[in-house]
Amino acid sequence: MQQDVEGGDSGSRELEDWLKLTQIPNFSVARLLKFKKKYDIQLSEIFVASTATLQEMGFRQQQIEAIQHPDESAINTSLKWRYAENNRFLIHFEHPNYPFLLRQIASSPPLLYGYGDPKCLNNYQLAMVGSRVPSPQGKENAKTFARRLSECGWTITSGLALGIDGLSHQGAVSGGFTTIAVLGTAIDKMYPRRHIKLGEQILENNGVIISEFAPNTVGRPEYFPRRNRIISGLSQGTLIVEAAIKSGSLITARYALEQNREVFALPGNIHNPMAAGCHHLIQQGAKLVTCIEDINEEFQHLILPTSSEKVHKSEKNMTQSLASDKLLDSVDFEVTPLDIVAQRSGIEVAEVMSQLLEYELRGLVIAVSGGYIKLGEK
Known part of the structure; x- marks a missing residue:
């Protein structure tokens, strides 16, 4: 089944090799790159190498077993899912449409399953995350900032979770803008279920939904924090809208810092526990944000699809009228x-x-x- 679709995957033979790679225990993209450099070997050559050669390269017995006896059923499940619908894609780390920024992080996912146009994954993105139970002000901030930032040319990226994540996606689609959702579940298991309609709206507005987890993957709680590294990894910066001290949003912020990306935070009421995480981040050096220009001024070197000048003037005029x-x-x-x-x-x-x-x-x-x-x- 050698298929090559516009903007989608490369040939299935190459894709099969990457699907096999994900079955090798404790073998990441980073390790593959080291192997390729050290042994001048391609991924496909690993799967036809002898046991002795694999041992010489440092593979352990459990890894050799996975290399020599891959789970063909799991591979076929992924390929069957990919080619069942035209709006699906499955791209590997070396594919031209694999997001450039995501390639730069320490733990890049070897594969990305998705719905929509994978080329959008290379848009200039800004991550927006926060509490699953936000305050009324937090809800409004998420929707307003997402829409305003989208108007400036940003693609909003978040995790489709309840609360700030979902509201950020809603803010983008309310203006007909592209937004990217990163799942912490299998690509064929939309979670939470109540956001299935939101997912449809994202795709209707030329957005993208992705996951690193293959179809039929059984969900685990640790997959959601793991998903956060992709959200921040895709993005130029991460805006924390509202978050408690111990929350997944602060995990995303930590990933962003480790990935050398910008971190922004909206301040809130000092008595609101959902603002405590933002205040902590600001104390640690995150940029305090009160308007979208606080974010845009950090990225003046980028040429966004639309100018923010008009939005800035509108924001300034509205502020002046409200002040009176x-x-x-x-x-x-x-x-x-x-x-x-x-x-x-x-x-x-x-x-x-x-x-x-x-x-x-x-x-x-x-x-x-x-x-x-x-x-x-x-």
Whole structure:
């Protein structure tokens, strides 16, 4: 089955060798590159080498067993999945469409399974991650920053998880922009199930969904932290929107630092435990972000698909107009009771309620238990 599709895979013979490689215990892409340099050998030659030669090269018995007796059923399952639909791809580390930035990390996945156009994996990407149970402000920040950054030419990359991840994808697709989702499960097992529709929307907007895990792979909890290195590895930088001290988002930030990528964090209320992780990162040197220009100014050397000048002007004008609004000025970015808003603004409660309803429809505030929260610029 020698197939070669536009933008997709190379021949299945080469693909089979990479599928065999993933079955070799404790044998990574990094080790393969060392072997190729040291022994001047190609991957395909490893699978036809004699036992004595493999032993001389340093392979252990368990590895030799895997090399000489690969699981053909698993290989066929992957190839069958790949060629079942036209919108699927399976690319290996040496394929031209394998993401350039992902090649640079210490633990590059040997294979990427995916839906969509693999060429998008080389877009300029910005990772956005955070809490699975964000505050109302965190939810709004995720959607707003994702959309604004997409307007500037960034491709938003995240993990399709509940909370900030999913909201970041939603912010991108709400404007019809490309976004990339990295699964921590097998490519044929969308998780969480409630995001199946979001996954469809991502693909409808020319986005991509990828996983390093083959079809039918049984899920394990440790796969999700492992997935985070790919999210940060694909991206020029990682923005932590809202996160606790002990969270997967901080694992992603650590990976980003190890990969020599930029780390950004949105500050929050000092009493909000979901902001504690961001504050910790800022104390450790992550860049504090209050608007998209705080991010874009770090990447002035990149030529993004669209200019951010228009977005910056819009953001500045909106900020100026909101600053002069007495009523909106009376609402905090945390829960503000209605009577406090009326007291601060000097406006009657009935009029305050009427105007706040209008602001809520405009997306400037949100009504929550106990009062209102200012959402910031739209």
